[in-house]
Amino acid sequence: MDMGRLGLREMKKQMTRKTIADAALQLTEEKGLDDVTIDDIAREAFVSPRTFSNYFASKEEAVLGAFNLGVDQVLDDFSSRRPEGPPLQTLCELMYDYARENPTQLRQAAQVTALELKNPSLRKFRVEREVEMIGQLSYRLGECTGTDANTDLYPSLVAAAAISAVSASLAIWSLRGLPDEDLPGLIQDAFNMVSDGYPTQRRTRPTRPLRNPSDPPQDLGIAADRP
Amino acid sequence: MDMGRLGLREMKKQMTRKTIADAALQLTEEKGLDDVTIDDIAREAFVSPRTFSNYFASKEEAVLGAFNLGVDQVLDDFSSRRPEGPPLQTLCELMYDYARENPTQLRQAAQVTALELKNPSLRKFRVEREVEMIGQLSYRLGECTGTDANTDLYPSLVAAAAISAVSASLAIWSLRGLPDEDLPGLIQDAFNMVSDGYPTQRRTRPTRPLRNPSDPPQDLGIAADRP
DNA sequence: CATCTGTTTGCATGGTCTGCAAGTTTGCAT
DNA sequence: ATGCAAACTTGCAGACCATGCAAACAGATG
Structure with missing residues (x-):
């Protein structure tokens, strides 16, 4: 039997x-992560503190x-x-499409930035995730x-550049x-x-318009093959 | 009075x-960070555990x-x-010069990578430092x-690119x-x-020679002003 | 020397993490 | 349905960690 794709257990x-996770987030927004204990979160989520630890290794992981x-x-x-x-x-294409199709999740991702301002202990954990992503991407880039x-420097650098691009976009979007x-x-x-090699002082297009005909975003990647 | 630039106290x-810090490092290399307690480190360094906490917020910080x-x-x-x-x-110039003039410190920096392989809990703390550097650099780039x-995306992206360049170099150097x-x-x-926009598949120059006349490294930055 | 300041230390407290064993729920085959 | 096995939850215990506080101590200063 398939149990609707997923057993009751799962x-x-x-x-x-x-x-x-939601309890952790809510309490963190209410009181600040430092004033929230695992016991608080467990109580809010109707599980034992021990069970909390079965799911997350720390408060921070739970919030994230x-x-x-x-x-x-x-x-x-x-x-x-x-x-x-x-x-x-x-x-870029993948991320662009993803951003257009999943506004909610991206919005959530950007909210982490805001949370970090009031709860600095979250930072370690978020950036560790980012580095983890860079590692995976780098490995895959090496392969293909x-x-x-x-x-070789190439895979790591490209992976880092791509993740930074997304990360920086989220941060600025959040601040805006x-x-x-x-x-x-x-x-x-x-x-x-x-991919243009960080041309000096070219300013980011202001909040609006999203599409500026005189600065077509389609020029992407052409710089990537120049020897 | 100046007490020779620095008091006895300091x-x-x-x-x-x-x-x-040295005790922390030595014990970590011996037994692995997970099997080292703050008490161990304190004993090794002839201070009380309480004093350890006066200097470092965690084992990991001490090792780093x-x-x-x-x-x-x-x-x-x-x-x-x-x-x-x-x-x-x-x-690039600053980092290049620094790398030539301070081989010891750079060697130490690269050793962190090796430590991380056996002690994954260090990663969070190292990358947090990197992100901290990106933040500072980004701020300064914005200024100047x-x-x-x-x-604006520009400062963050350039800062991230620069730090990744160094970080990736250290990682690969360590693996080599x-x-x-x-x-x-x-x-x-x-x-x-x-700064060339990550030209596809250009391979990193092999370990030797350090200088390859046919691939002069002085072509740096020329791509940075192209519109 | 006298005093003032900053450091070390022990102690106490509250919080976190992990293993273990007992009890409960779910999956699955009969 | 029934029963068994695997997985999940929970309480408990033990080790570790972080921090405030106050007393003792040591360097700085005059």
């Missing part, structure tokens, strides 16, 4: 996980668990693609470009107050800047 | 700090404290410079290029076994790759 587990960044999914998409064209361009991520529909444009700008 | 403090990366110094140098030329080129790091005199070349390669 369903409950996912639900418990989400309940705990409330955000399903979904970027992993993009990385999976990238991994399953046939290598064609400059990796940065592919990644025929370079060795352990020997999360204006609707702005993020995909920011992401494209970031990738363009990266 | 001298002792620095010495205690270093003693603790044994490495004086000195990159902060480079950032200070950068901050005190008159803005001229593309920032990435300036940063007339852009706002809170609004820290061959003498290789690092400055790697750093230049990394910065070149960054």
Whole structure:
């Protein structure tokens, strides 16, 4: 039997996980993470403190668990693609599409930035996740470009550049107050800047318009093949 | 009075700090950080556990404290410079010079990578430091290029690119076994790759020779002004 | 020397993490 | 349905960690 794709057991587990994560997030927003104990979170989520530890290794992981960044999914998409064209361009397209199609998750991701301002202990954990992503992406880039991520600079640098592009876009978007529909444009700008070699002092397109005909974002990647 | 630039009190403090950090490092290499307690480190350093906590907030900080990366110094140098030329080129020059002049400290920095393989809990703390550096650098870049790091992508992206270049160089250098005199070349390669927009599949120059006349590293930054 | 300040230390407290064993729920096959 | 096995929850215990406080101590200063 298939039990609707997922056994009752697994369903409950996912639900418990989400309940705990949400409780952690809510309490953190209320009182600040430093004034929240694992016992508080467990009580709020109707589980024992011991069970909390079965799901998350720390308060911080729980809070971050409330955000399903979904970027992993993009990385999976990238991994399953046939290598064609400059990796940065592919990644930009994937991220751009993802940002347009999943505004909610991206909005959540950007909220982490705000949380971090009031709860600095979260930072370690978020950036560790980012570095983890860079590692995976770097490995995959090595595979599909025929370079060795352990020997060659190329995969690590490209991976780091791509993740920074997204990360920086989210940060700025957050500081701008999360204006609707702005993020995909920011992401494209970031990738363009990266693959153009960081042209000096070119300013980021202001909040609006999203599309500026005189500065077409489609020029992406052309710089990536120049010797 | 000046007491030879530094009072006895301050001298002792620095010495205690270093003693603790060294003890932390040694024990970590012996037994692995997970099997080392703060009490162990304190005993090894002839201080009370309470004093350990006066100096470091955690075991991990203590271990990292044994490495004086000195990159902060480079950032200070950068901050005190008159803005001229593309920032990435300036940063490359500074880092290149620093790498040539301070092989010991760079070697130490690269050793952190090795430590991380056996002690994953260190990672969080190291990358947090890196992100901290990106933040500072980004702020300074905003200042000296007339852009706002809170609004504009440019400063954050350049800062992230520069730090990744160094970080990736160190990682690969470490994996290659820290061959003498290789690092400055790697750093230049990394910065070149960054400021050329990550040309696809260009392979990193092999371990030797350090200087390859047919691939002059002096072409740095020329891509940074192309519109 | 006398005093003032900053450091070390022990102690106490509250919080976190992990293993273990007992009890409960779910999955699955009969 | 019934029963068994695997997985999950929970309480408890033990080790570790972080921090405030106050007393003792040592360097600085005049």
